Amino acid sequence: MGSSPFDAWITNDEELKSLLAREWDRQTTTLQLIASENFASPAVMAATGSILTNKYAEGYPGRRYYGGNQIVDEVEDLARRRLTMLFGAEHANVQPHSGANANVAVYQALLDPGDTILAMRLDQGGHLTHGSPASITSKFWNFVSYGVTPRSDVTEHPGEFIDFENVRDLAVRHRPKLIVAGATAYSQLIDPQPFREIADEVGALLMFDSAHVAGLIAGGVHPNPVPFADVVAFTTHKTLRGPRGGAILCREQHAKKIDMAVFPGQQGGPLEHSIAAKAVAFNEASQPAFSQYARQIVNNAQAFAKALAAEGFRIVSGGTENHMVVLDLRDFDAELTGKVAQEVLDLAGITTNRNQIPDDPRSPFVTSGLRVGSAAQTTAGMKEEQFVDIAQLMSRALRQRDDESAIKDVRSRVATMCDQFNPYRNFTK
Numbered sequence: 062m063g064s065s066p067f068d069a070w071i072t073n074d075e076e077l078k079s080l081l082a083r084e085w086d087r088q089t090t091t092l093q094l095i096a097s098e099n100f101a102s103p104a105v106m107a108a109t110g111s112i113l114t115n116k117y118a119e120g121y122p123g124r125r126y127y128g129g130n131q132i133v134d135e136v137e138d139l140a141r142r143r144l145t146m147l148f149g150a151e152h153a154n155v156q157p158h159s160g161a162n163a164n165v166a167v168y169q170a171l172l173d174p175g176d177t178i179l180a181m182r183l184d185q186g187g188h189l190t191h192g193s194p195a196s197i198t199s200k201f202w203n204f205v206s207y208g209v210t211p212r213s214d215v216t217e218h219p220g221e222f223i224d225f226e227n228v229r230d231l232a233v234r235h236r237p238k239l240i241v242a243g244a245t246a247y248s249q250l251i252d253p254q255p256f257r258e259i260a261d262e263v264g265a266l267l268m269f270d271s272a273h274v275a276g277l278i279a280g281g282v283h284p285n286p287v288p289f290a291d292v293v294a295f296t297t298h299k300t301l302r303g304p305r306g307g308a309i310l311c312r313e314q315h316a317k318k319i320d321m322a323v324f325p326g327q328q329g330g331p332l333e334h335s336i337a338a339k340a341v342a343f344n345e346a347s348q349p350a351f352s353q354y355a356r357q358i359v360n361n362a363q364a365f366a367k368a369l370a371a372e373g374f375r376i377v378s379g380g381t382e383n384h385m386v387v388l389d390l391r392d393f394d395a396e397l398t399g400k401v402a403q404e405v406l407d408l409a410g411i412t413t414n415r416n417q418i419p420d421d422p423r424s425p426f427v428t429s430g431l432r433v434g435s436a437a438q439t440t441a442g443m444k445e446e447q448f449v450d451i452a453q454l455m456s457r458a459l460r461q462r463d464d465e466s467a468i469k470d471v472r473s474r475v476a477t478m479c480d481q482f483n484p485y486r487n488f489t490k
């Protein structure tokens with residue numbers, strides 16, 4: 062069993078140390094295909110584990126409520142400067158503890174309670190914070206939802222797409238104060254321009270939630286929403302490959318309101334160790350190697366989707382333009398639920414998550430779909446060829462799910478692949 066060099070610093074807690082060693086083992090001997098996950102660099106992890114965790118810094122650089130923030134101010138300014146440069150934005154807030162916090166802060170900054178927001182419905186690919194009844198967002202604001210529409214006129218990629226006529230109709234009918242573009246389970250490219258046009262037509266503000274695709278935007282393979290949206294919110298830990306956290310970009314005119322909504326509106330002291338790690342990640346994402354990485358993520362996902370389709374899975378939206386593939390399992394096996402598929406694949410060392418497909422007849426806990434992503438294993442160095450192999454291994458494990466020795470065989474092939482593509486090869490002590 063390997064372990065991270067950092068674990069050696071935990072000298073007084075054998076219980077936790079052993080848990081960390083087991084998780085290290087899990088992450089480096091099974092395939093990480095959860096679309097929202099990635100392998101952060103050792104530099105990102107080192108900054109997250111740094112001395113900055115000790116510092117209270119309520120407020121913003123130059124306007125703190127505690128003393129001793131001279132250096133922390135420089136750290137946060139470095140992160141903000143790198144982030145505005147990376148996306149060409151006017152203002153950045155790097156304090157949100159998560160993507161969900163960032164989204165709620167944006168609503169809080171731009172809207173009054175009860176105002177109408179037009180966003181994508183959860184079961185169609187939207188996020189909980191886009192107005193799901195289970196989310197606090199739906200209790201404060203009035204959400205109207207758009208979804209995806211099957212495109213029978215498209216033969217190249219028949220499947221579910223955001224239907225801008227539908228978005229426009231809803232916008233004209235409900236006059237939202239804010240339109241939210243962006244999704245959590247949608248594999249097509251989201252063009253910010255038609256959203257901007259619709260927002261302008263009805264006098265709405267536009268927020269682009271690029272939680273999933275922030276890294277693809279930074280790498281130049283997806284269009285940058287910054288010139289189109291009033292606000293762009295995202296997570297730093299998905300394709301952007303930074304520490305767990307959120308960030309917000311906005312036009313200067315909204316800067317004060319956004320900052321006030323994050324602190325003191327919603328959060329207390331910022332996590333300056335995470336902000337330092339965000340600064341590391343923003344720098345990494347500005348390097349030419351990151352553009353190559355972003356391109357490889359998409360190439361791998363496309364090879365993966367093609368190979369999965371060849372195994373008999375129906376690909377929601379007919380293909381992928383980003384890092385994720387959403388599978389409708391019903392064509393592959395009408396009896397197989399997302400829940401069972403996820404559990405079988407877990408036994409085979411393939412980590413995925415069940416996901417509802419558009420108009421899923423099964424509940425969110427059971428589902429008829431599975432979501433997979435290429436970002437993490439691309440970081441580990443895998444290419445198209447490996448993703449084709451993974452598609453075949455997934456299919457085999459699911460078809461032979463009642464055969465223990467078949468699952469075992471897949472598990473051992475997975476272990477061999479993971480050994481060959483360890484993201485922390487040069488980091489293991």
Ligand SMILES: *Cc1c(COP(=O)(O)O)cnc(C)c1O
Nearest residue numbers: 159160161188244245270272296
């Ligand atoms: C992941 C995600 C979020 C929330 O991020 P957390 O860090 O999990 O809170 C928000 N919006 C979208 C579209 C996401 O995919």
